Amino acid sequence: MAEPVIKVEQVHKWFGSHQALAGIDLSVMAGERIVVCGPSGSGKSTLVRCMNGLETMNAGKITVNQIDLAGGSAAVEQVRKSVGMVFQQFNLFPHLTVEENLCLAPTRSLGLSQANAQERARKYLERVHIPEQAGKFPLQLSGGQQQRVAIARALCMEPQIMLFDEPTSALDPEMIKEVLDVIAELAADGMTMVCVTHEMGLARAMADRIVFLDEGQIVEEAPPSEFFKAPKSDRTKQFLSRILQH
């Protein structure tokens, strides 16, 4: 039996007196695609942000490729090199061109030469279907294009795992599809992914497993077929009936 690439054990997280995560256990195997959903404030974002050390947990343990995230800044750095992240607000560097955004971390963090980094940047810009935007600044692009650049930027580090934190929530409805298509293509290529999203269409199409969170706890964990057709818990049924009405 292979070891999971991400192993979350009894993770607790408080923000002041508010408990965001209340004892989460989750394992992600290599090549698996997990969709995390749940109502606002259920702890979905906090959970993925704990997986690359952007949030520190108060109790519990997370290992990524057998590296314990509690093992100090060197361990966190090592984990981050193998884990790419895409944010809701894109968080592109506005003072750098698209190409510079893509080349910065590979050259400074992985030690690639400028030429190699640029070659990589071209490769992944083609993968997200916007090679022609390399010379532009992020604010000259549409939201959908910016998010695709952000995905390419994460891919330029050639990570084993990709984390998506509501990648389409800040986008105009018209832009959502182009970003979802790119994510679905990545999933089809066998990338290990953990994706927080409200896009149930995406969940149905690409997820191996859907994890439903409420009040910091995993309420239900099931493959999409089961999750949508035969949810076990009442909380899941309630959630699904509300978001699938539209």
Added chain:
Amino acid sequence: MVAVAVVIAGAVWLFGNTLDNLANRGIASGFSFLKSTAGFGISTSLIDFSEASSIGRAFWVGLLNTLLVSAISVVLATILGFAIGIARFSKNWLLGRVATVYVETLRNIPLLLQIFFWYFAVLRALPGPRQSYDLAGWFFLNNRGFYIPKLEIIDGGGWVLLGAVVMAFLAFWQCRHKGISRSCAGLAVLLFISLLAVGSVSVPALTGFNFTGGTVLSPELVALVIALSSYTAAFIAEIVRAGVQSVPRGQIEAADALSLPDKDRMRFVVIPQALRVIVPLLTNQYLNLTKNSSLAAAIAFPDLVSVFAGTVLNITGQAIEIIGITMAVYLTISLTIAFSMNIFNRTTAMRGLSS
């Protein structure tokens, strides 16, 4: 219309009244005094000056001294201010605390008092030349000033050097996007060779009771530069801190998620974006520093105010012309600084924001 007429009439009356009064008291007007002989000496001068030189030349001496002090202090204040501003974010408790204490102390004590402190309590209190503080055998600090090595260039060598600098600059500009480190090394070698060909270094050495060789920065100049730069650095540190804090949290998270090392995160992500907040405020500090350099008069450093609006004014009594010229000069310097900083802001700090 009436208001305009009143203002014009008032101005005409003032002008006529002034001319009458000046004539009654036997005070000359006009700018011919600039050509007359100065009759006084100036302790620190970048250009040749003696008692036989003209008052016009004394003006240039004062102006160059003001520019010298301001330019050195602006550079030092910027370096020190950025270092302290960034140090306030240090994870090292002691370093962060030292930076805070520095800022709170320096910016809350009047600048004039700080100039007096550095001049009377520090530089004047140093030992004499024979007991100088020796820094690596190249630099010497004593109560006569700060002795530093001097670059001596053979006649005509200045042009060779200028040519080398211009070529180096052009070459650097051409290849600034490509392998920077390699081209920089090449340029350094080029400059070094041309320096060896045309220049030699004169190091100060103690002979008898005083130093010969090298060049000396007067205690007044050193005290003024230290006071101006350390005082302004405290304000710049606060501006840098504000700028760094203005960078959205998401930018730092994005850099972290890409495992960008801390120093690269600061250098490539945080500082460039912080500059949008920093640069306009920095302009104010540069203007303040330049204007504050006129406090030089308090320790008799011959800056523009001390020499021209002080000594020359006392000798000639032509207050209107002299104060007018002095004000116009400061206005010109300030507007030039503001203009250059605006260009820097547009081309560098606002990169990516203006399409």
